[in-house]
Amino acid sequence: MSPIEFFLLTLTASIGAGLLGALLGLGGGIIIVPFLTLVMGVDIHYAIGASIVSVIATSSGAAAAYLRDHLSNIRIGMFLEVATTTGAISGAFLAGLIGGPVLFLVFSVLLAYSAVSMVRRREDDHAAVPVPHDHISDTLQLRGEYHDAVMQKTVRYRATHALAGLGLMYVAGTASGLLGIGSGVLKVPAMDLVMRLPMKVSTATSNFMIGVTAAASAGVYFARGDINPFVAAPVALGVLAGATLGTRVMSRMKSASIRKVFVVVLLVVAVQMLQKALALLGM
Amino acid sequence: MIKEHVVEDTELERLERVELFLSQMLRTGVLVSAAVILVGAVLLFATEAQTLLHNGMGSIIAYPPDPNAVRVVHTLPAVWAGLLAGDPDAVIDVGLLLLIATPVFRVAVSIPVFLLQRDRRYTLITTFVLVVLLLSFVIGTVE
Numbered sequence: 001m002s003p004i005e006f007f008l009l010t011l012t013a014s015i016g017a018g019l020l021g022a023l024l025g026l027g028g029g030i031i032i033v034p035f036l037t038l039v040m041g042v043d044i045h046y047a048i049g050a051s052i053v054s055v056i057a058t059s060s061g062a063a064a065a066y067l068r069d070h071l072s073n074i075r076i077g078m079f080l081e082v083a084t085t086t087g088a089i090s091g092a093f094l095a096g097l098i099g100g101p102v103l104f105l106v107f108s109v110l111l112a113y114s115a116v117s118m119v120r121r122r123e124d125d126h127a128a129v130p131v132p133h134d135h136i137s138d139t140l141q142l143r144g145e146y147h148d149a150v151m152q153k154t155v156r157y158r159a160t161h162a163l164a165g166l167g168l169m170y171v172a173g174t175a176s177g178l179l180g181i182g183s184g185v186l187k188v189p190a191m192d193l194v195m196r197l198p199m200k201v202s203t204a205t206s207n208f209m210i211g212v213t214a215a216a217s218a219g220v221y222f223a224r225g226d227i228n229p230f231v232a233a234p235v236a237l238g239v240l241a242g243a244t245l246g247t248r249v250m251s252r253m254k255s256a257s258i259r260k261v262f263v264v265v266l267l268v269v270a271v272q273m274l275q276k277a278l279a280l281l282g283m
Numbered sequence: 284m285i286k287e288h289v290v291e292d293t294e295l296e297r298l299e300r301v302e303l304f305l306s307q308m309l310r311t312g313v314l315v316s317a318a319v320i321l322v323g324a325v326l327l328f329a330t331e332a333q334t335l336l337h338n339g340m341g342s343i344i345a346y347p348p349d350p351n352a353v354r355v356v357h358t359l360p361a362v363w364a365g366l367l368a369g370d371p372d373a374v375i376d377v378g379l380l381l382l383i384a385t386p387v388f389r390v391a392v393s394i395p396v397f398l399l400q401r402d403r404r405y406t407l408i409t410t411f412v413l414v415v416l417l418l419s420f421v422i423g424t425v426e
Contacts (some may be wrong), residue, residue, distance in 0.1 A: 002345060003335040029322060043346030051380055057317070060309045060385040067299070074302060078393065078409055085415040127394050151312060211386040212412065215403060218383045219419030225357035228394060229375035230343050233324045240317055 001040075011234040018058065018242020024262055026181030027055050027210065030114060033107065034269045038276065042231055048095065048180030049226035052218045052237035055182045059211030061240060062247060070106060071204035073144045074196070076159060080169045081209055084187070085216040087173020089227040092220035095178050101114065104277035107179050111270035114185045115263045131196045132182070136162035143276050157198050165195040177217035182210040220270075305392055309385050316381035316417060323374030387416045 001009075017031035029051040036047035095103060137143070143158035159165070168190035176183040184206045191202035221227050304368050308369040323347025327335070335343065356362055356376060398404040 001340050001422060003338075003340055004332070006325070006340050006343075007328070024319065030309055040344075042344050045346055046344060050369055051366070053382055056382055056386060057313055060382075060389070061313045067302050075391070077404060078390075078412065081390075081412045082408060082415075085419075089415065092419070093422065141409075212416070215382055215383055215386040216416050216419045219416065220422055222380070222383065223357050223422070225310050227357075227376075227379060228348065229323070229372045229379065230327075230346065232379055233320050233375045236379065237317060237324070240313065241405055 001182060004088040006040065007230075007234050007283075009037070011238045012156055013039075013243040014208075014235045014238020015245070016052070016238075018239035018244075019246040020242075020262070021058065021239070022246025024118075024241045024259060026114070027058060027184060028243065029055050029179070029181035030111065032170075032235055032239065034111075034273060036231065036235070038269075044100050044107075045064050045095070045226045046228045046231045046258070049221040049228065050176075050219055050232040051180035052214050053227065053232050054177075054236050055180070055214040055239040056211050056218060057236050058243040059182065059207060059214065061243065062207060063078035067208075069204070070146050070178070071200050072102060072206050073142075073197075073201055074145075076138065076142050076191070076195075077205045077209045077212075078199075079140055079142065079162070079189075080166060080191075080205075081212050083166045083169035084173035084176070084209055084213040085172040087175075088177035088213050088216035089220060090170075091177025091179075091225075092217035093177075094174070096220075096224055096226075098149075099280075100105075100275045101280040103179070104280065105148040105275050106175075108270045108273035110175060110179060110181070110185070110279065111266050115266035115270065117185055117189070117260055118266070119265050122188055130162040131158065134160040134162055137195075139226070142195075144201070146198075148200075155198060161194050161196070165190050168194060176210075177214050177220070180217070180221075182214065184210060201224040217244075231263075234257065240262055294326050301396060305389060309389055312385040312388070313382065316378045316385070319378030319381060320379075321377055323371050323376075327371035328376060387413070392415060 013035050017028040017035065019027065020026070020031060021028040032051050033044070033047045035040040036050065037044050042050075092275060135202045137159040141164065142162060143156070144270065146153055147153075147158040148155050169187065172186035172190060174183070175186055184203075187206040187209060188199075188202045191205060192199050193195045193200075197205070218227070338349075353355045356365060356373070359380075362373050362380065365379065390409060393409045394406060394413065397409055
């Protein structure tokens, strides 16, 4: 493959990844890392370094849209970022220490988990159920309200189990730093199921946090020399273009059917990443 | 009681306007960095197409990097030096670094916003996040 072919092919695939990511509420990273490693033969460290930069592009690019609908909670996001950024640095640091096979293995597990959580994805809100009082949540004003267009009313909510949420966010941050993904698939359940925030608030706040989390690990990757400009440039440009396009057409498409197809794709890729791990280990 | 509520609301609205303004600035930042990356990529193919072809993909994406094929730099002075030398890779790096800097900038600006609200707890929390972000650039090199 010539360099120009590599560039154009990666650019095209990244546009597709950004588009799909926006339609399914996933980051492009979960698609782009397997593509670069399995199809293009790029080392997983470069793949992760390129992916983490594209994650920042999508998150920062979409931040205005999430804030305009008053769903993302800045306070909750900032509080949890204490854990996600610390976790991201730990993860990025860890990625430098452990070898390719383990990275492929962990990535494979995360892909499988993402597939499962997409099947079980719920859209309903449980904000009406009173949540138990939590000292930290009260002190740090982890609460808010938003107007629900479907239910035609203002939903008030407050968080609970702030410390457990913080712990899970450290794990989500570590996964993000280790694998170069936004890890919204881990952030959303931490807020939705553990801190008992409404689903819409959890999703919007997670999207808001992803860029900051990714910036923490991107710093480590850059300083280590894992961000190869030749790989990162087409990925960043492609994912950004695809995600911008994806948010535009999102309202016009039914995502349920795409989601079913994508669950299968995720599982297939998970198996391939697992095979790659085993092959690298010589098994 | 009612009056107090009204005051609170307008302050909330003002805060929302600030947040929205910041987010729109972020989007501008992303677009600017994308433009810089694009310029760097075009320059790379315009000026070094033969070298790239000669080196081949294998050495461009070799890990750890092959110093003869691609300039994977990891310090700000190295990026600056490359830029002065008219190196297209360095232009791409500047775009990538601008992109990485956008969320850092977003967090940094939140500090005076919380400070103006006299919210000491969140000023502290936000400062901590900013310090972690800035430390990340140092940690990778220490390793």
